[in-house]
Amino acid sequence: MKDLSMHILDIVENSVKAGATQVVVDLNYHDDVLEMTIRDNGCGMDTETVKKVLDPYSTSRTTRKVGLGLPFLKMNAEQTGGAVQVESEPGRGTLVSATFVTTHIDCVPQGDIPATLALLITGHPDINFRIRIAKSTGSFEISSEEIKEVLDGVPVSHPRVNVFIRNMLKEEI
Amino acid sequence: MSNKVKSLQDLRKMRDELKGKINLREKSDNPDNLVQIKVSMATCGIASGARETMNYIIDDLDNQAIDAVVTQTGCMGYCYAEPTIEVTLPGEEPVIIGNVDTKKASEIIEKYIKNGELVDGIIPDTYKTIDNK
Numbered sequence: 001m002k003d004l005s006m007h008i009l010d011i012v013e014n015s016v017k018a019g020a021t022q023v024v025v026d027l028n029y030h031d032d033v034l035e036m037t038i039r040d041n042g043c044g045m046d047t048e049t050v051k052k053v054l055d056p057y058s059t060s061r062t063t064r065k066v067g068l069g070l071p072f073l074k075m076n077a078e079q080t081g082g083a084v085q086v087e088s089e090p091g092r093g094t095l096v097s098a099t100f101v102t103t104h105i106d107c108v109p110q111g112d113i114p115a116t117l118a119l120l121i122t123g124h125p126d127i128n129f130r131i132r133i134a135k136s137t138g139s140f141e142i143s144s145e146e147i148k149e150v151l152d153g154v155p156v157s158h159p160r161v162n163v164f165i166r167n168m169l170k171e172e173i
Numbered sequence: 174m175s176n177k178v179k180s181l182q183d184l185r186k187m188r189d190e191l192k193g194k195i196n197l198r199e200k201s202d203n204p205d206n207l208v209q210i211k212v213s214m215a216t217c218g219i220a221s222g223a224r225e226t227m228n229y230i231i232d233d234l235d236n237q238a239i240d241a242v243v244t245q246t247g248c249m250g251y252c253y254a255e256p257t258i259e260v261t262l263p264g265e266e267p268v269i270i271g272n273v274d275t276k277k278a279s280e281i282i283e284k285y286i287k288n289g290e291l292v293d294g295i296i297p298d299t300y301k302t303i304d305n306k
Contacts, residue, residue, distance in 0.1 A: 006219050013215055017247055031212070069216045115228055119211030123214065123227070142177065150184045154191045157242035159235040164187055168180045 003074050003111025004034070004100065011096050012120055015127075017060075018042025018094065022128050025117065029135045032103040033082070034110075041093040050088050073098055080104035108171045114169035121147065122162040125155065133173055135164050140172040190252060195240050208241040208286055216247035221255035229275040230258075233282055241286075246258045251296055260285060268299040 001007050008025060015023045020042035028035040035173070045053065052058040054074050059067030073096075074084040082099035100107055121129050121144050130143040147165065148156055195207070212218070212227040227243065234241050251257045254271025260281065261267040268280060271294055284290040 001220065001282075006224065009214060009224060010216050010219050013245075013247055029181070043187075049270075067216075116224065119214075119224065119227055119245065119249065122231075122243070123212070125244060135276075140177070146181070147184065150181055151188050152192075154188050156243045157244050158191060159231045159239070159241060159243060160187065160191060161184075162231045162243065163235050164184060168177075171176065171180075 001076060001108065004013045004036070004076075005111035005113045005116035007073050007076065008036065008038070008113075009116050011073060011117065012124075014069060014096075015040035015042050015094070016124060018044070020093065020115050020127060020135045023120075024034045024132070025120070027113070027131075029133075032101055034100045035097065037095065039093065039095045044090045044092050044094055045088040046090050050086055053086055054084065058167070066088045070096070076100070076108055080107040102141070114173050115166050117169055118162050118166035120167070121165055122157050125157050131169075142169075177181040206263050208239065208263065209261040210241060210243045211246045212243070213247070213251070213257040213259075214251045217248060217252040218255045219258065223256035226256045226258070226278050227271050228276060230278050230282070233279060237282070238301065239282070239286065254296060257296070262286070262289065269298060270294050271296050 001010065012023055012025070014039065014117040018040060020040035022041045026035070026037040026039070028037075038112050053070050056071040058070055069086070071087070077084050077098045077100055080101040081104055082101055085097045086094065088094040102110075129143045130141070132141045133139060144156065151161065210230060212223055212230070214223050214227070227245070231243055234243070246259070249257050249259070249269065251269070251271055256269050256273045257269060258268050258281075259267050260272050268285070268291075270277070270292065273281065273294070277294065280292055284292050
């Protein structure tokens with residue numbers, strides 16, 4: 001993955017596949033550390049599966065034998081001195097948390113985080129996302145529910161809505 | 174926070190504009206009377222540039238004021254041909270097109286979405302939509 005925002009997109013796809021209806025994306029910036037947490041209410045995993053998810057040669061897919069989303073995240077986090085943590089419980093959901101030391105020379109760029117978050121909200125109309133961004137200068141929170149309520153039947157996946165959310169997040173982040 | 178309130182007010186204005194333009198027969202996020210585009214957004218797609226493709230499609234449709242719904246889906250199983258998109262024109266069967274970079278995306282919008290002309294790069298398959306596979 002070329003940048004951190006792509007990891008968000010990638011890890012959330014796991015939540016989608018796990019049948020989640022709620023996904024919370026937390027981005028916490030403190031000093032030179034970015035803590036990225038993705039929490040879902042999907043089907044979850046048993047302890048045995050949790051142990052294996054960081055192994056690239058393990059996947060729930062049947063079409064091929066590799067699953068690289070979480071291993072890539074682990075590699076990019078650990079090469080900055082950060083770490084990845086996965087907690088899960090069958091039937092309850094999963095939490096993936098990654099820390100990156102952003103000043104480390106091996107930290108990949110952040111990428112276009114506003115565009116990525118906008119794609120999540122408009123790309124998955126059936127999932128309720130809650131996005132929370134906390135920085136030393138203040139915090140911001142928005143959810144798919146709030147946006148859909150305002151839209152009142154206009155599809156959240158309409159291109160104009162995406163561009164609107166992207167610009168709104170750009171001002172806030 | 175006052176910024177957010179203002180943003181949501183702006184969103185309300187935009188909704189009213191869109192409502193006048195789109196004929197919404199029912200409240201739905203997948204209206205059958207709009208062009209539907211699904212972008213395959215798994216690890217393979219993202220690594221090949223699916224996010225850039227999706228952003229480009231959204232910007233281009235918005236600039237040309239074409240009404241559509243653009244959503245994401247998981248791995249379609251065509252990892253060799255990422256980024257892959259599925260386009261469903263109203264009343265038509267879905268079509269999957271592979272290797273969609275921004276240039277190809279522009280061609281798809283100009284030829285297929287606007288004029289119904291098929292383009293190169295279609296992945297032939299007999300299926301319904303990817304979600305039922």
